[in-house]
Amino acid sequence: MIKTVKKLFEKYKGFNFCAGLIITAVIFLIAVTGIFYTPYPSTAMNAALKNAAPGAAHIFGCDNYGRDIFSRVMEGIKNTFFISFFTVLLGSVAGMILGAVCGYYGGKLDNILMRLNDALFAFPSILLAMVIIALVGPGAFNVVLALGIAFIPSFARIVRAEFKKQASLDYIAGAKLMGAGDIRIMFVHILPNILPVLISSVMIGFNNAVLAEAGLSFLGIGVQPPEASLGRMLSEAQAFLFTAPWYAVFTGLSIALMVLGFALLSEGISEKK
Amino acid sequence: MSLLKAVIKKLGIILLTLLLVSFAVYAAFELIPGDPALSKLGTDATPEALAALRHEMGLDKPFIFRYFSWLLSCLKGDFGISLSYGRTVSSMIISRIPVTVFLTLFSTLITVVVSIPVAVLMTKYAGRFFDRFTYVVNQLVMSVPSFFAGILFTWFFGMILKLFKPGGYVSYDKDLPGFLFYILFPSIAVALPKCAMSVKLLRSSILEEADKDYVRTAYSRGNSTMQVMYRHVLKNALIPLVTFWSMSVADMIAGAIVIEQVFNIPGLGRILLSSIQNRDYPVVEAVIMLIALVVVVMNLLSDILCKKIDPRLKS
Numbered sequence: 001m002i003k004t005v006k007k008l009f010e011k012y013k014g015f016n017f018c019a020g021l022i023i024t025a026v027i028f029l030i031a032v033t034g035i036f037y038t039p040y041p042s043t044a045m046n047a048a049l050k051n052a053a054p055g056a057a058h059i060f061g062c063d064n065y066g067r068d069i070f071s072r073v074m075e076g077i078k079n080t081f082f083i084s085f086f087t088v089l090l091g092s093v094a095g096m097i098l099g100a101v102c103g104y105y106g107g108k109l110d111n112i113l114m115r116l117n118d119a120l121f122a123f124p125s126i127l128l129a130m131v132i133i134a135l136v137g138p139g140a141f142n143v144v145l146a147l148g149i150a151f152i153p154s155f156a157r158i159v160r161a162e163f164k165k166q167a168s169l170d171y172i173a174g175a176k177l178m179g180a181g182d183i184r185i186m187f188v189h190i191l192p193n194i195l196p197v198l199i200s201s202v203m204i205g206f207n208n209a210v211l212a213e214a215g216l217s218f219l220g221i222g223v224q225p226p227e228a229s230l231g232r233m234l235s236e237a238q239a240f241l242f243t244a245p246w247y248a249v250f251t252g253l254s255i256a257l258m259v260l261g262f263a264l265l266s267e268g269i270s271e272k273k
Numbered sequence: 274m275s276l277l278k279a280v281i282k283k284l285g286i287i288l289l290t291l292l293l294v295s296f297a298v299y300a301a302f303e304l305i306p307g308d309p310a311l312s313k314l315g316t317d318a319t320p321e322a323l324a325a326l327r328h329e330m331g332l333d334k335p336f337i338f339r340y341f342s343w344l345l346s347c348l349k350g351d352f353g354i355s356l357s358y359g360r361t362v363s364s365m366i367i368s369r370i371p372v373t374v375f376l377t378l379f380s381t382l383i384t385v386v387v388s389i390p391v392a393v394l395m396t397k398y399a400g401r402f403f404d405r406f407t408y409v410v411n412q413l414v415m416s417v418p419s420f421f422a423g424i425l426f427t428w429f430f431g432m433i434l435k436l437f438k439p440g441g442y443v444s445y446d447k448d449l450p451g452f453l454f455y456i457l458f459p460s461i462a463v464a465l466p467k468c469a470m471s472v473k474l475l476r477s478s479i480l481e482e483a484d485k486d487y488v489r490t491a492y493s494r495g496n497s498t499m500q501v502m503y504r505h506v507l508k509n510a511l512i513p514l515v516t517f518w519s520m521s522v523a524d525m526i527a528g529a530i531v532i533e534q535v536f537n538i539p540g541l542g543r544i545l546l547s548s549i550q551n552r553d554y555p556v557v558e559a560v561i562m563l564i565a566l567v568v569v570v571m572n573l574l575s576d577i578l579c580k581k582i583d584p585r586l587k588s
Contacts, residue, residue, distance in 0.1 A: 029365040115293070116293060117292045118290070119293045122520075122565075122568045122572060123294075123564075124523045124524050124568075126527045126531075127526075127527050127561070127564060129528070130358070130545070130549060131298070131301070131557065131561060134302075134548075134552065134554075134557050157553065168569065211418050214418055214420075215418065215420065215531050218420050218534070219531060219534060219546055220550070221546070221549060221550065234424065235418065236426070238424055239426060241424065241432065241439075242432050243427050245428055251434075252417075252418075252421035252424060252425070255421060256413075256418070256421065257416075259418070260413065260416035260499070263298075264412065266410075
């Protein structure tokens with residue numbers, strides 16, 4: 001285990017990779033801890049601490065109901081992290097299957113599906129998600145569904161292009177001669193070869209998912225209260241910007257940090273020598 | 274001639290795309306459980322009244338028939354009647370279109386105007402302090418969502434420096450300069466992440482071009498660095514950026530829709546959001562169709578622009 005980590009570090013010695021790894025590790029730790037433990041219950045109100053400034057007891061201060069902001073940020077990071085994770089999982093798996101089938105078989109089906117895909121791709125994913133939420137209603141599960149569907153076109157496009165490139169190579173002809181089935185060729189032979197492309201697009205996708213999730217809940221159509229979510233906290237914080245600016249600043253910074261960590265990480269991986 | 278042919282072909286694709294989007298949107302909202310006639314009359318309506326209203330709203334006709342009659346009236350600019358306000362959808366959205374269009378235009382303009390000189394300067398000092406410093410700032414700016422940037426602007430420029438009055442939106446038909454000044458800050462907030470991204474793209478695009486043979490030739494003909502940069506390198510380096518910017522316009526619209534909530538601007542975003550929350554489908558459909566139209570037209574424009582910059586792409 002330690003050896004592989006060491007190897008990884010030797011491979012990507014750059015500053016970007018290390019900084020990204022540290023930030024992402026901290027965020028991940030907070031997200032996982034947020035499942036079991038927050039310093040204060042995230043919904044516990046305390047009228048005496050309304051809009052309290054950051055201090056020793058409440059390091060990020062308190063919100064307009066006297067709830068501990070740090071605990072709520074922790075829970076918000078947890079929600080955003082896991083929603084983004086499942087969004088990317090749904091989007092990338094569905095997009096991969098669609099892209100693989102289209103790229104490998106080609107022909108009429110490919111033509112029709114890709115035309116549809118391009119029409120969707122031209123559309124901003126957060127708007128597409130808004131339309132889907134208009135159909136199915138808000139809530140954490142529906143956000144995953146909406147964003148996951150909205151992310152399919154971008155993954156399908158990338159995977160299709162890669163599959164198309166690979167399908168005409170000699171080793172595929174070789175595999176066919178040996179009698180390998182289409183499914184086996186697609187997922188055992190081609191997939192490992194396009195993994196680097198897939199990984200970098202998954203990382204970019206994760207960042208887009210974090211931003212889109214925060215945007216949706218900022219607009220009030222994402223995760224519903226009393227569950228804490230970073231976007232909704234930010235929109236609540238806006239009303240108290242003058243009296244309690246730290247509420248907005250800490251909440252917004254935690255979104256920015258999440259995005260920054262992953263962006264640096266994917267940057268670091270792509271600049272390997 | 275070939276340009277004209279390409280445009281005609283592209284127009285065909287655009288029409289097909291719009292047709293697809295319109296069908297998908299209409300069919301999606303058709304799938305939702307619920308009867309518009311029932312929700313309009315309430316549950317204690319008599320079956321006769323219900324049937325009469327259904328007939329009036331055209332709900333007793335087959336789906337495909339309703340879709341085409343909806344599409345036809347959309348083409349005439351009639352998007353139906355809002356379920357929650359009882360007004361025609363077109364009267365509700367028409368005054369809001371310029372607001373969102375201005376926001377999007379401003380942000381796109383800022384992105385283009387700021388990113389080109391910054392990227393050129395970065396490549397001029399490639400590897401030196403300015404380049405590295407801007408690179409780090411760029412990476413940070415890219416990670417800040419535009420609505421958070423908007424909130425920070427409201428706080429810093431609005432509340433502390435008092436440059437503008439937060440929430441003090443003025444309509445464009447009452448006070449145009451005031452309106453333009455008010456949407457300046459939201460536009461910057463929307464533009465920032467895209468600006469950072471285009472700086473990054475343009476920087477690597479310029480560095481890549483600068484290595485090519487024609488640059489050496491240009492130098493050997495006695496051109497100065499500035500001449501080579503602006504007449505040769507930048508022209509080629511901008512081609513991928515034009516595509517990126519045209520694709521960004523769609524994201525800018527999405528960004529504008531979100532930033533409208535931060536700065537309290539009554540644009541398309543506000544109406545889209547409230548109609549999503551009220552399940553006011555005719556309005557949602559109309560706004561989506563409008564945005565789809567803008568997106569495909571922008572794609573067409575960028576295609577033409579790319580071909581104008583680079584004649585090699587014509588074939």
